[in-house]
Amino acid sequence: MAEEYDVIILGGGPAGSSCAAFLSKSGKKVLLLDRATFPRDKTCGDGISGRSVGVLQDLGLMGQVQKIEHEDMYGVTFSSPVGKVVPIGAPRGNGEKPPGFVCRREVLDNMLFQNAKKLATKTIEKFIATDIIKENGKVVGVKGNLNGKETTFLAKIFVGADGAGGISARKLGSLNTDEKHQAAAIRAYYDNVDGMIDQIELHFIDGVLPGYFWIFPLPDKSANVGIGMLVADMKKKKVNLQKLMEEVITNHPVFKSRFAKAKRTSDVKSWILPLASATPKLKIYGDGYVLLGDAASLIDPFTGEGIGNALTSGQISAEIINEAFEKNDFSEAVLSKYPKILWDKIGEEVMTNYNMQKHANSRWKMNLIIDKASRSKDIQGVISNALINPDGHKTLIDPMFILRALLA
Ligand SMILES: Cc1cc2nc3c(=O)[nH]c(=O)nc-3n(C[C@H](O)[C@H](O)[C@H](O)COP(=O)(O)OP(=O)(O)OC[C@H]3O[C@@H](n4cnc5c(N)ncnc54)[C@H](O)[C@@H]3O)c2cc1C
Numbered sequence: 001m002a003e004e005y006d007v008i009i010l011g012g013g014p015a016g017s018s019c020a021a022f023l024s025k026s027g028k029k030v031l032l033l034d035r036a037t038f039p040r041d042k043t044c045g046d047g048i049s050g051r052s053v054g055v056l057q058d059l060g061l062m063g064q065v066q067k068i069e070h071e072d073m074y075g076v077t078f079s080s081p082v083g084k085v086v087p088i089g090a091p092r093g094n095g096e097k098p099p100g101f102v103c104r105r106e107v108l109d110n111m112l113f114q115n116a117k118k119l120a121t122k123t124i125e126k127f128i129a130t131d132i133i134k135e136n137g138k139v140v141g142v143k144g145n146l147n148g149k150e151t152t153f154l155a156k157i158f159v160g161a162d163g164a165g166g167i168s169a170r171k172l173g174s175l176n177t178d179e180k181h182q183a184a185a186i187r188a189y190y191d192n193v194d195g196m197i198d199q200i201e202l203h204f205i206d207g208v209l210p211g212y213f214w215i216f217p218l219p220d221k222s223a224n225v226g227i228g229m230l231v232a233d234m235k236k237k238k239v240n241l242q243k244l245m246e247e248v249i250t251n252h253p254v255f256k257s258r259f260a261k262a263k264r265t266s267d268v269k270s271w272i273l274p275l276a277s278a279t280p281k282l283k284i285y286g287d288g289y290v291l292l293g294d295a296a297s298l299i300d301p302f303t304g305e306g307i308g309n310a311l312t313s314g315q316i317s318a319e320i321i322n323e324a325f326e327k328n329d330f331s332e333a334v335l336s337k338y339p340k341i342l343w344d345k346i347g348e349e350v351m352t353n354y355n356m357q358k359h360a361n362s363r364w365k366m367n368l369i370i371d372k373a374s375r376s377k378d379i380q381g382v383i384s385n386a387l388i389n390p391d392g393h394k395t396l397i398d399p400m401f402i403l404r405a406l407l408a
Contacts, residue, residue, distance in 0.1 A: 005031040005121065007321060008142055008155040010129050010168060013042065014052075014307050015293025016161030017112035018314025019321075021059055024119035026322050031153055032120045033142070035128040039110035042163075043271040044307075045187055046224045047073075047200055047216050048108065049100050051308025051346075055315055061115060062097055068107050071217050072098035075199035080370035081206045081363045083254065087199055088373070102200065102216045102224065108307075127151070129162065132171045132289075138330075139172070139288035156330050157288060157321055161314070164272050164294040172289065174282045176297040179235065181278035183211070183304055185228030186241045189266040193223045194258045204370065205252065210360040213248050213255075222265070225249075228273065228304045230357070242268050276309065276346070277301040277354040285335040290317045298346070302353035302360065309346055316342050 007023055009016045012034035020032045048056075048070075056062050075089040090099045117123040129144040133152065141154035160168025169175040176182060193215060201215040211229030218224060227245045234241070245268070249259045274297035284296040292298075293310030300306065320338040324330050359365045 002141065002152040002154045003031070003122075005029045005153065005155040006325065007031070007157045007159060008033065008153050009120075009159040009161055010034075010142055011161035011163055011166060011293075011295070012036075012038065012113045012116060012123070012125075013109055013161065013163055013293060013310065014112055015163075015295070015310035015314045016159065017109070017116035018055060018059065018311045019159055019161060019292060019318050020116035020120045020123075020314075021112075022315055022318035023321060024116070024121070026318070028321070028325065030120040030122075031155065032116055032123045033127045033129065033144070033153070034113070034123075034125055037125045038113045039106045042105040042109060043185075043187060043269040044105045044224075045185070045214055045216050045226055045228075045304065046102050046104055046108075046218070047100065047214075047305065048103055049303075049305050049308045051305075052311055053097060053100060055308070055311035057097075058315065059112075059115065059311075061111065064111055064115075065101065065103070068103065068111055069219060070101045070103035070107070071198070071219050073100045073102060073198055073200050073217075074098060077197070077199045077201045078370050078373065079201075079203045079205065079254070080367045081204060081209060082367050082371075084367070084370050084374045086370055086374045087197065089199065100200070102218055104218065104224075129167050132158065132160075132168065137287060139286065157290070157324065157335075159290055159292060159317065159321075160295045161292040161310075162295055164274050166295050168289075168291055169274075169282075169295045169297070172283075172286065172291065174284055174291055174296070176274040176278040176282060178278055179231040181275045181297070181301070182231040183228050183273040183275060183299070183301075184231050184234055184241060184270060185211075185226055185273060185304060186245060186268050186270040187224055187226035188245075188264050188268040189218075189222060190225050190259070190262045191220075191222045191265050192262045193217075193221060193225070194261065196221065196223060203255075204360065204366045205248065206363070207244060208248065209363055209366060210357065212360075213245070231272070233361075241270065273299045273304055273306065275299050275301040275354075276350040277357075279339075279350070280343070280347075285332065285338050287332045287335075288330050290321070290335055290338050292317055298342075300353050301350060302357040312345060313342055316345065 298309040
């Protein structure tokens with residue numbers, strides 16, 4: 001007999017762990033499944049933004065964040081194709097939490113997963129999902145491999161939070177396959193990167209545009225370093241991201257000296273980013289199921305930030321799933337509220353940043369924007385004053401917030 005739950009959550013990354021924690025707190029019988037054993041790594045820039053900080057606060061986890069290895073961030077440094085550098089700081093002090101931080105995913109995700117595990121009815125690692133089970137068109141469970149045996153779990157609601165490489169979006173016909181709405185990125189860890197301060201760095205430099213080169217500082221002068229670019233542009237320009245990053249680090253006039261004593265301490269890893277500019281075209285809910293995070297293609301189309309939206313999708317889906325239980329109705333009609341509320345929260349930002357992604361194709365526009373910021377203390381002041389967003393979460397680490405201010 002297959003075990004039965006109220007909700008099955010496939011994937012214990014930020015999206016699944018957040019959904020599991022919120023649902024379990026409201027008393028649902030939750031099964032959380034993941035193919036990995038935690039702590040596990042996830043290829044990422046490790047930049048944790050204001051949106052993430054907001055949900056982490058709601059989860060009651062910011063106290064734990066202070067205890068895990070991370071680096072608080074108080075601003076963003078931009079540089080332009082002609083080499084203009086603009087460091088824009090965030091206000092600090094008053095014992096407030098930082099606007100954002102950088103934390104290895106192995107560490108952050110383990111904290112989120114262990115929190116969910118503590119709250120969920122049951123958590124199973126090393127479960128490799130292979131198929132979604134449907135009955136009369138409604139999703140009723142998941143099938144997979146556990147300790148070499150085919151195992152089935154059933155539930156009233158299935159939550160697909162299994163990331164960009166998972167099975168949920170594919171099996172449910174919601175996979176983002178459009179290369180104009182996908183980015184590719186690589187990242188590696190380096191020790192001894194020179195000249196870092198307590199700001200994340202986004203460099204819109206020649207050769208890398210319309211993508212960007214990032215340096216996200218970690219403790220002890222180590223850093224997460226990477227490059228991301230739209231897949232369509234990458235293919236059109238026949239870019240090899242790894243060669244491009246080596247080129248930047250060894251030959252770029254600024255980065256050559258900053259990386260002169262640096263040592264790479266990890267493999268260079270790449271992964272795909274399904275962008276939220278595609279989400280309006282995708283069906284991320286249906287009879288008996290919802291999709292979250294990367295499985296719902298929720299990554300910011302310009303910044304590549306996906307953790308905040310993944311956590312948010314976990315929080316919002318939990319609210320709608322609770323409503324479905326109150327009504328005892330798990331149909332598509334009830335669950336259709338989930339993408340609506342989610343889009344109300346993130347849609348404007350996503351579409352603004354989708355437009356910015358198009359601006360970044362233009363070298364002169366990026367020179368103009370960054371030059372404008374470098375010369376105008378007023379603009380920097382506006383940005384600095386606006387570092388606390390309306391819902392009370394600081395958003396400085398979201399670079400688009402700043403670029404939008406520059407364009408205003
Ligand atoms: C190079 C790169 C840099 C990035 N940088 C940033 C950044 O700096 N900041 C930011 O906010 N975002 C960044 N992102 C995006 C961010 O990594 C994702 O948006 C985020 O991880 C999404 O979380 P998730 O929970 O949806 O999926 P994931 O974190 O991918 O979690 C999915 C989980 O599902 C499990 N799973 C998958 N398939 C199965 C299966 N068949 N059976 C069982 N379990 C399964 C996996 O083991 C995994 O634990 C970056 C992405 C890349 C590729």
